[in-house]
Amino acid sequence: xKEKLRAYPMLILLLPLVxxxxxxxxxxxxxxxxxxxxxxxxRLYDRLRASGLEGDxxxxxxxxxxGYKEELSQALRQHFQASGAAHVLAxxxxxxxxxxxxxxxxxxxxxxxxxxxxNRIGRRALSLVVIAAMWGYAWxxxxxxxxxxxxxxxxILEVGRMSYQRAFSLNTIAAAAFVILIARPTDLWSVSFQxxxxxxxxxxLIVNKTIYQDIELxxxxxxxxxxxxxxxxxxxxxxxxxxxxTLPITIHYFGQVSTYFLVTNLIVLPLATFLVxxxxxxxxxxxxxxxxxxxxISFALAWLMNHATGWIEHLPGSTxxxxxxxxxxxxxxxxxxxxxxxxxxxxx
Numbered sequence: 001x002k003e004k005l006r007a008y009p010m011l012i013l014l015l016p017l018v019x020x021x022x023x024x025x026x027x028x029x030x031x032x033x034x035x036x037x038x039x040x041x042x043r044l045y046d047r048l049r050a051s052g053l054e055g056d057x058x059x060x061x062x063x064x065x066x067g068y069k070e071e072l073s074q075a076l077r078q079h080f081q082a083s084g085a086a087h088v089l090a091x092x093x094x095x096x097x098x099x100x101x102x103x104x105x106x107x108x109x110x111x112x113x114x115x116x117x118x119n120r121i122g123r124r125a126l127s128l129v130v131i132a133a134m135w136g137y138a139w140x141x142x143x144x145x146x147x148x149x150x151x152x153x154x155x156i157l158e159v160g161r162m163s164y165q166r167a168f169s170l171n172t173i174a175a176a177a178f179v180i181l182i183a184r185p186t187d188l189w190s191v192s193f194q195x196x197x198x199x200x201x202x203x204x205l206i207v208n209k210t211i212y213q214d215i216e217l218x219x220x221x222x223x224x225x226x227x228x229x230x231x232x233x234x235x236x237x238x239x240x241x242x243x244x245x246t247l248p249i250t251i252h253y254f255g256q257v258s259t260y261f262l263v264t265n266l267i268v269l270p271l272a273t274f275l276v277x278x279x280x281x282x283x284x285x286x287x288x289x290x291x292x293x294x295x296x297i298s299f300a301l302a303w304l305m306n307h308a309t310g311w312i313e314h315l316p317g318s319t320x321x322x323x324x325x326x327x328x329x330x331x332x333x334x335x336x337x338x339x340x341x342x343x344x345x346x347x348x
Contacts, residue, residue, distance in 0.1 A: 041142050051282040051295035057302035065279035067091035067141040082319050083312035084258030085268045092146040098276045103133050127158040152176040202245020239265040248332040251324040260312050267308045275301040
């Protein structure tokens with residue numbers, strides 16, 4: 001592990017180099033547009049509708065579970081954009097991470113069967129099931145670039161676990177980027193590609209440099225209150241790390257900053273954690289009694305999410321205009337790289 005950790009300085013110094021390549025090399029003259037929904041997505045969206053969802057709540061649930069955005073109104077998109085929750089509408093690492101957690105939880109019965117998977121055969125069987133399920137989800141959502149990127153990361157992670165190799169997150173990110181760019185080189189100039197990989201790398205680099213992962217909640221750690229505190233503490237740390245990493249890119253491309261992004265994530269991410277599996281169950285069960293029940297739950301979660309983002313959008317100073325040219329973005333990443341390079345491993 002020590003040998004791998006020595007790679008941190010080199011990886012950190014790559015940040016400004018990658019920024020320079022992205023900003024100063026002209027993109028290809030034509031970039032492939034976002035693919036239209038395929039027939040399977042249309043059919044699954046109709047099943048979601050048949051389960052009882054409708055209106056903006058149907059549009060939100062469809063975007064989160066299937067990556068189907070055709071029925072998102074401009075007003076709803078603006079709510080999510082201005083509140084700092086636009087990333088939730090794009091099926092990506094967040095959604096595949098939620099699904100990954102649900103699949104592992106189900107296969108291990110909440111951890112009770114985890115000892116069964118500690119031997120070689122059990123571990124490989126678990127990883128193969130997880131990989132197959134994740135690629136199945138990617139297929140259901142139309143194999144969009146954002147979800148494929150996330151599933152490639154999960155696949156590399158699970159392959160490492162199958163061979164009892166301790167997964168090194170930065171290596172996983174780099175390997176996933178390499179595989180994707182071999183298949184689709186033009187993704188390098190995709191805003192979603194840049195944001196997703198920069199955000200993930202920032203989370204790994206910054207969270208590894210903090211004491212958050214070592215914090216003990218003493219005697220409350222294994223209580224319900226302790227778990228809730230740990231969950232929301234994780235959202236805060238990860239949200240701040242992702243914002244630090246993606247701030248200049250966001251300003252460069254979108255020309256605005258969402259002031260209340262942290263409040264938004266504390267509300268929206270827990271709702272999304274339940275909405276994604278409930279939406280998928282609603283699709284699977286359709287118009288059955290159980291399907292309608294999960295549809296009602298999905299409706300309530302989507303309603304809360306839509307109204308929360310709308311409320312945050314209308315708060316005073318929810319967004320403010322900003323501008324960052326190519327030189328400013330590069331300068332920011334040089335400073336960030338130097339800061340991470342000379343920062344102690346843990347901040348007390």
